[in-house]
Structures are given as C-alpha cells and as structure tokens.
Amino acid sequence: MATYKEIQGTAVQSLTSSAGTNTGQIWYDSTNGNFKLQQFSSGTWSAGGALPTALYANSGSGSTPAGFSLGGGTGPVPSYVTSANTYDGTSWTGAPSMPFSSAYAGACGTIPTTMYVGGDGNPPGLSATYNGSAWTAQPALGFDGYQIKAAGNSANAFAAMGVYSANGYNWNGSSWTSAGAVPQQSYNTTAIGTHNDVSFLAGYALPPGSASTLHQHWDGSSWSLRTAMPVGGGVGGVGSNLAPTGDFWANGSKTVTLKWDGSSWTTTGSLSTGRDSGASSGASSSEGFIAGGNAPPHVTNTEEFASGVLTKTITTS
Amino acid sequence: MANYQYCVASNWGKGFITNSDALKLEISGFPGDVWKVNANNQDANRWISGVAGDRKTLSEAQAIVDAEITQAQNDWDALSDEEKATVSRPENITLTE
Numbered sequence: 050m051a052t053y054k055e056i057q058g059t060a061v062q063s064l065t066s067s068a069g070t071n072t073g074q075i076w077y078d079s080t081n082g083n084f085k086l087q088q089f090s091s092g093t094w095s096a097g098g099a100l101p102t103a104l105y106a107n108s109g110s111g112s113t114p115a116g117f118s119l120g121g122g123t124g125p126v127p128s129y130v131t132s133a134n135t136y137d138g139t140s141w142t143g144a145p146s147m148p149f150s151s152a153y154a155g156a157c158g159t160i161p162t163t164m165y166v167g168g169d170g171n172p173p174g175l176s177a178t179y180n181g182s183a184w185t186a187q188p189a190l191g192f193d194g195y196q197i198k199a200a201g202n203s204a205n206a207f208a209a210m211g212v213y214s215a216n217g218y219n220w221n222g223s224s225w226t227s228a229g230a231v232p233q234q235s236y237n238t239t240a241i242g243t244h245n246d247v248s249f250l251a252g253y254a255l256p257p258g259s260a261s262t263l264h265q266h267w268d269g270s271s272w273s274l275r276t277a278m279p280v281g282g283g284v285g286g287v288g289s290n291l292a293p294t295g296d297f298w299a300n301g302s303k304t305v306t307l308k309w310d311g312s313s314w315t316t317t318g319s320l321s322t323g324r325d326s327g328a329s330s331g332a333s334s335s336e337g338f339i340a341g342g343n344a345p346p347h348v349t350n351t352e353e354f355a356s357g358v359l360t361k362t363i364t365t366s
Numbered sequence: 367m368a369n370y371q372y373c374v375a376s377n378w379g380k381g382f383i384t385n386s387d388a389l390k391l392e393i394s395g396f397p398g399d400v401w402k403v404n405a406n407n408q409d410a411n412r413w414i415s416g417v418a419g420d421r422k423t424l425s426e427a428q429a430i431v432d433a434e435i436t437q438a439q440n441d442w443d444a445l446s447d448e449e450k451a452t453v454s455r456p457e458n459i460t461l462t463e
Contacts, residue, residue, distance in 0.1 A: 127445070127449050321383055321395045350379070
C-alpha cells in the first residue's frame, strides 16, 4: 500500500491556512490546532443567516458573501415591500429602502452596481439603481414588468421574459430601449450572465403557460437556443445570476440543482428547503445563495451554494 | 427498515447545516421546522444531536407538517382572486420513511 508521502509527494505539513493546498491533501492547521482535509465537492448547500422577514418573490443580486435581497412580498395576504437587505456571508443587514415596492422583479449586478427593474405592483415598470449607499430612480420600462428577469448591472443591463411583453430590453445607463422579440416568451425564468451574454432558463412558456426547459441565449445582437435543461419548469430566478453563461449553477426544480459547463448539464447537491421565487445570485458556478422564497409558506432561511475544493476538519467521530 | 428519520429543530442560520453535513447526508426541511435525515447513520444521529433536534416518528412529523400546510391553505383560500393570482396554493406534503 502506498504511503501518504508517496501519494502526495510530501509528509503532512503544518500550515496557517488552506492557501496553496490541493484536493486530497491533509494538513495540520496550526492556527486552530486540528487536522484538515481538502475535499472536492461538485456542489452542496449549507445553511446561512435568516432574513429579517419571511419573503417570497424577492429578487437577488450580488454573490456570497456580498449578496442583495430586494423587494418581494410578505404574507399570507400579499403585501409588497421596498426593503433591501445585504448579506455578508453570515447575516442580513438592512440597506436603504428602494424608491418603490414590487415583487417578481429583475435584479442584477454587484451590490454597488445594482439594477432593479419592474415587478408586480409596479405598473409603469419603474427601475432604480443602487451605488452601495443610495438608490437613484431611473426611467421606466413603460409596461408592467411582472416576472421580468435581468442580467448586467447599473451601467449596462438586458431585461426580458416578462409576462406582459415578448421583447427584450437594453439598458445603457440612462434609458431602456426594445431589442426585439425573444424566441419563446416565458415567465418565472432564471437569468444568468451579463447584458450582452445572457441566458434565460426554463420557466413557463407563454402562451399557454406550460412548463419549459428552454435555454435561450442572447449575445447582444441575436438569440440562439442552447442545450435544454434536463429538469425544467419555473423556480423563479434561482441561479448564479452574475456567472458566465458557460459556467454556472441553476435550480431546475425547487430542490434539484444543476450545473452547466458550457456543453452539458450535471446534477449536484439539492437544496434542503425547497422553494421557488427566492432571492438568488452568485458570481460563478462555485458559489451563490438563495434567501427567502415560497416553500410554501414563505421562509426566512438562506442557503449557500459551494462547489470545488472544500476544507473539512478531521475528527475521530 | 426505514431510510429516513425525522426531528424538529430550529434553524439558527450559519452552521445549522454545514457543507460537510451536506456532503455526508441528505437533509430536507419541511414546514413546522421538521427535518428529514438519513436513518441508521451515525453522522445523521450526530447532526440531530448537534442541532438539538427533537426526534419525531413519521406520523408525528406528518401531523406537524399537515397542520402547517392546512393553515397555509386556509390563508390562501381567504385571499381575493387577484391576490391568489400571484401565489400558488400550498400543496399537501406526504413524508416517507
């Protein structure tokens, strides 16, 4: 039998952190006084901090540990809120309220480059941007942006897949303009990417509102169809919104999580608390979050997605 | 032999389910703070102890979930048609062993 040193090329090292370690490596954590193993995970969900209020149809942007939950509804009688909360990887903190209330809206960007647009309860399709400290009201879409999804940020964004419009819309930092019709108008989709390289996933095709597995891609000038999701329907925007369109995670159902590597889909770890229409985002296929959503009932809890090399503490149990 | 066991535990947030837990176990949450986790598994037993879980039989767990779902369904039924259009009616959940 090969020894650890023969496999790894070195004896177990004493290190102050996991920096520079490899998958399969065991090391002694001299900072915390325990042994650690670098383990590979294709993707797992762990518990995160709870939102201050149970919400559904709140919109997510940012990543982990810099997430944003925007708007949404409280219940059981639906009441839409203006509140915004930031996530630091442990807990949620109130941010300045948005200029208007809505739910099922589009959101994208990092926290200081956030674009929020449309949503139910917002008939003109108002939009607003956030710079990390204050909101600025921006021009409206000009129609009810219920269920619209967006990618990009406050400087450049692309929004599409609303219930009341079959078109996509470009945001150039000062106005919204139509970019023509989408291939298949759908609602409850998930948007991934940026303004000129964005994929809209699954949802419910309109008409008649039947479950879809479509993977529709906009390259800034034209649409194409990519390999459909193996599990579809609508979970309302649950995916790593800021990730590149060739490498992201997205939920195919309330619990089933899928990863796309640019050519194929694989199934990874499931959410513990299945829900749709929660605030969700992430900057890559290896991290992200979902907070709140409709289980039902509406929930406060956050789950964080992580994949890749994870550090595990070795115990005798 | 049952594949799963149930407990009631309050999710306190970070650390309630760790990545290490998620790699080793199937943990599913249901209304009423009901959690389903693998049966006949030492890691699962340790997780229940670690979250101060109150073990429940399948029928006890089902009763808790049913009560929560019934309340949510009653709340939904009391909504106006306009309000119902934006939120789906909670569906019954059947737990399995």
